[in-house]
Amino acid sequence: YVCNVVVVLSIVGTKDGTGAVFGRPEGEGDDRLTHAILSEAHMMKTPTGPPHNDDSRSNEDSSSPRTQCPSPFSNKDSSQNRRLKKYENDDIPQEKVARIYQEELAKIMTRRVEDIRREGFPGGGMPPHMERPPEDIRMALEAYHRELAKIQPGGNIPNLHNLPAMPHFPNLLALQQQAMQQAQNQQMNGSGAVQDLSLPKDKNAKMNGMTDSDKDRSMDAEEAIRHAGSAFSLVRPKLEPGQQSTGSSASSPLGNAILPPAITPNEDFSSSAAASPLQRMASITNSLISQPSNPPHHPPVQRSMKAVLPPITQQQFDLFNNLNTEDIVRRVKEALSQYSISQRLFGESVLGLSQGSVSDLLARPKPWHMLTQKGREPFIRMKMFLEDDNAVHKLVASQYKIAPEKLMRTGNYSGAPACPPNMNKPMPPTQKMISDATSLLSKMQQEQLLGAGHLGHLGQPTPLLLTPPGFPPHHAVTLPPQHHDNNNKERKPPPPPQPHHQPPVMRNLHQHISPSVYEMAALTQDLDTQTITTKIKEALLANNIGQKIFGEAVLGLSQGSVSELLSKPKPWHMLSIKGREPFIRMQLWLSDAHNIDRLQALKNERREASKRRRSSGPGQDNSSDTSSNDTSEFYHSSSPGPNTGAPCAKKQRVLFSEEQKEALRLAFALDPYPNMPTIEFLAAELGLSSRTITNWFHNHRMRLKQQAPHGLPAEPPARDQSAAPFDPVQFRLLLNQRLLELQKERMGLAGVPLPYPPYFAANSNLAALIGRGLIPPEDQVKDQSGGLDLSMPLKREPDGDDFEDDDVESNLGSEDSLDEESKTEPKAASTPAGRSSRRKPAAPQWVNPDWQDEKPRNPDEVIINGVCVMRSDDFRREAEETVRVEPSPVARETSPAGTPGVSPAPATPRTPRTPHTPRPSHTPDDVIPEDKIKAETDDGWEY
DNA sequence: TACCAGTCAATAGT
């Protein structure tokens, strides 16, 4: 079994490159500036240790308006402030500043190279490569990067390619790398000039500097593993020693364990893919994991960006004198899609073009003969990219912040025959290894884990184990890493009162974390997500393990996310690589013999921790706890700044009233893709912000789509061009109707007359008025919320089969109104009159094995999103009649001014939105299986 | 700029 999995493929790591010289003018920089920069670099050092991993990040953030919540206690602040001060240099022209930075950087790099050369690093004992540049240098580099980013977000600086505002500084990094490589690499071939995929991103720089070297340095297999995470650990949030004790840390131990072979329960995983993907995956894994110190660095190539990318040589042009651009593009798209490589990364790294250009190129490749010499370049580069087997790996590596070197080191394994465990490798004996590929995977994970588990204080995993009832412990993989734990720690506690959603740090971490998992996700052809989640659920249930702990320890996700994942797993092919990760982790977890034990242990640990805390007294333990307090602290804290406190306080979620929801649903039915005016209208009408409305629509579309897989509901929020533009009047009418309905239902069901049917009366009244065109909507009474009186909170009935959300859809498509009507009525009929049926009670959706079979439905068969079956005609008619009365503001935009009464909406041409294919390429997302469509037709609604 | 995917995290419900 294992053998199958094992990979024999070896990925050859050498990339060639020309050691281009990136020489930059020694330029004389402005001393003042230089000083400032360097000194800042020093300051960057955090008191506690290495620079925050998120340093650069926060930095970038600083440029954005977000720094509202100055957390008094976050150490970040200080640095941030410092940075801000930096702007003192504003008086200097940006270009100049940029140039200075670059020059300084170049100088440093050059020096570095020279040093290296001088010292010579024949590859003696220590890996010569990657010598960590002195801290100073590293910091200086960081500072440069940072500053450059600030200065030229737009990339107006001549020599530099556009720097994405964020963390990428490919060019600089490339430079940096180049310098090093130059020194180190002896082998280079001048060919591959073009692609330089290795450019790491900002963070990588750090990693390269430290991580890698660290790793290499220690390098004995074990060490490697232990520190393996190094790369990752660096990135990891630093925990204060004290904090660790908090239960969470426990997770780390979970990480390492190796299991017996057998990777997957599903054939897919192993067998089917045996040939390519898996093998490749394994090889990648191998390369990722094992690598001891060899510097195998790929060639020095390194050109980084556009400006830096070396022009294509005549030879190359000659070589490719007639490329099939279409084909190239197709293949490139496949590759990008399969590995989830962003266009931006690809463009900047490989083509030297911006994301937009890449998009354009990939979407509409011109035929070769139509291209100019210059226009052909990108295609040549793409061609070369395609021909370079390592290119993808490098890109992936950089994408996930894996030091490219790691990916590159492959040769080693090549020879290893499959079955026989590559044990010979420098594998870490640490654990009993199973065998080859599998083990490799596990190792990787361990690596990650360990790394993650900062210090693995909890190192020792837990022994005993009960195999979860439902499944056999076969599969040999290791527990998926759980670095997130750390994250959690970080995030929950008090640290950063960053008002934002997620502390940037976390996000970054995420990214750095699981290369192998990503690889697997990218290379795995198919995985039965449903089966996996089912097993997981069984296991958790049987062992009384909560989603929260599982999510944090195993998946690195929050409880809510886990809940969604488990209850509504999307089919594999619908998932992007990122979205697949959790499933891979689950799969790995399932194959971990000690999975449950570990969690159980963790659980106990946490329990005790909290107990301890509690008993220890409210005194100061404070924060550590997973929740609460932040808020309370706030209130109590005498923090003077009223503003300070408020913003940071837990943000309160907007809660829609039943009426508002109903209104939104209705609006959605009328038009799932409302335009701005409509959104604004709704916002005003419902007393919500536009942003909120937008979010709701988006969430609703996505969520509807999610349930689609089960065969019934959800219609694809396909954009229907023919649909009538959103008509406020109609909306109001329908809404009133709907609310009335609800009212009745409620009363009927409950048998409890509402004491005051406020909106009822009010609205119906309104409706009547509006209907008659007596009152311009604007004049209508608006409650505080600003629009229809929807404020009255209705309690929703707990009725069993209630139909929630999506029920409202129906067709209001104007043009086809007639047809629709006929269609709709015959509910079950073949017509896809988009009605959503009441959602089945709560059929465990995750159990629908059918998804895989679903077929994309013909795009043309768009379901019209109408509002129920209501004789739309009648209403429409009414609406039409009243159109003239339309509220001017909204109406103007929404309806063709000239043709008020014309029902069939002369439809404002709506931007056709081509269903775009989700990352995982093969799956067009807006597609819905036919059967589902039909199913939907029926519904109990009647308007 | 508008939209999609994935998530988080506050809430609601058991």
Place this chain on the structure above:
DNA sequence: ACTATTGACTGGTA
């Protein structure tokens, strides 16, 4: 103490 729901975000694409 959990799980489910859901408004809001971040990052990526066309």
